[in-house]
Amino acid sequence: MGGSGAGGTATGKRTNGQLDSWFLRSGWSKGELARQVNRRARQLGAHHISTDTSRVRRWLDGEQPREPIPRILSELFSERFGAVVGIEDLGLRTAHRSPSVSGVDLPWAGPQTVALISEFSRSDLMLARRGFLGSSLALAAGPALVEPMQRWLVPAPPPEQREPGRPVASHRPSRLSEPELELLESTTAMFRKWDAQCGGGLRRKAVVGQLHEVTDLLQESQSEATARRLFRCAAELSELAGWMSYDVGLQPNAQKYFVLALHAAKEAGDKPLGSYILSSMSRQMIHLGRPDDALELVHLAQYGSRECATARTQAMLYAMEARAYANMGQPSKCRRAVRMAEDTFSDAGADGEPEPDWIRFFTEAELNGENAHSYRDLAYVAGRSPTYASLAEPVMRRAVDLFGKDDVHQRSYALNLIGMATVHLLKREPEQSAVLAQQALRVAGRVRSERVSNRLRKTVDIAARDFGDVAGIADLTELLTTQLSESAEAV
Structure with a gap:
């Protein structure tokens, strides 16, 4: 037992x-x-x-x-x-947690950031190898989360005013060559592609291991320019570790990695990257049913990067703002944010400036998917409104069509197929919903994502509850049960 x-x-x-x-x-x-x-x-x-x-x-x-x-x-x-x-x-008791690996109110200073990322990534790797999780992490929400993140906006002191003995920046030549730095950065991009294609469950520990290696480099003496690039690399890897943790259901771990990523982005002086990390935190809060917190975080991201973010990044932030407003039941503000996302996205790439790899995921398919989910969420908040479901349908269909031509973003394809299935349920069209959900099941079999599995399960539960006498829904329920059982045995 x-x-x-x-x-x-x-x-x-x-x-x-x-x-x-x-x-x-x-x-x-x-x-x-x-x-x-x-x-x-x-x-x-x-x-x-x-x-x-x-x-x-x-x-x-x-x-x-x-x-x-x-x-x-x-x-x-x-x-x-x-x-x-x-x-x-x-009504349960938590184990004692070391202040260094619990909570989100952390010191905004380079050496402490490096030490915290190093300790947390090492703990994550070691506890996983030993077969148990050890100390528990608690999710932060409300002011306990938002207020510490607001310190991201406070300007960092110049290097000469920082604490003496700082290990991450010096006037010596860098010990890392340019090809070595470029290889580190390209490895992060490769991990990001794997995540989009295969889900967060496949390479999460590899990303955490790479993050730990980067913190080792940051504890050596580096030039100021090299230290900034390493902090940027640490921020991207920590965000990706958070995203993959979120995707497989490790919510407290995900939040911790996101917070550490934001600290690293601040040390790198990369405000657009910081805004992207805050958008990931915002998405997690929407998933956890806290749209007010999500809105605070996305507004913080917009405020901090409004003068330096690309049009694509700004469009992504508007789309996340729309998702938050939808889940708060504010249709007029949601629709305004959707329009802003569409208008701003039309300028993406117009200036010919290269964009960082972390924002390239936000394509026309992703824009349509986010906006369609905002309308879908509005429909649920408004008591399963067919009006908002009808608004969602053509936008979601466009997202599904575009993702269907994309061999990389398979998880997004599955999520939007599920989204389209829920739209048909809202419109009381169970047969069409069953077809799309079965298609989503096939795609889901190629990715390791707890998020995809949970959304499929919830969608099929709703379909079975409301339309259990429809033959297609009964077949769908049986298929889902079989596939999830096989997935559980494979874990």
């Missing part, structure tokens, strides 16, 4: 009313929750976890599970309800 891994010391006969309340509202059975905990534990490398219904019953009765169970339960309930459900909200 795995008692040593899945449970702890009982706290007496007092039941855990908080956990029981969330559990009842989830609609899960004890067996389903146990299966989800086991599946997530395997994904995280905690192979010693083996939970069953009797263990779940003991948690509800007041037993305090050991790490990493509290963290896993927090993530599962957060995803179920589309909002951050903290460990404490579940």
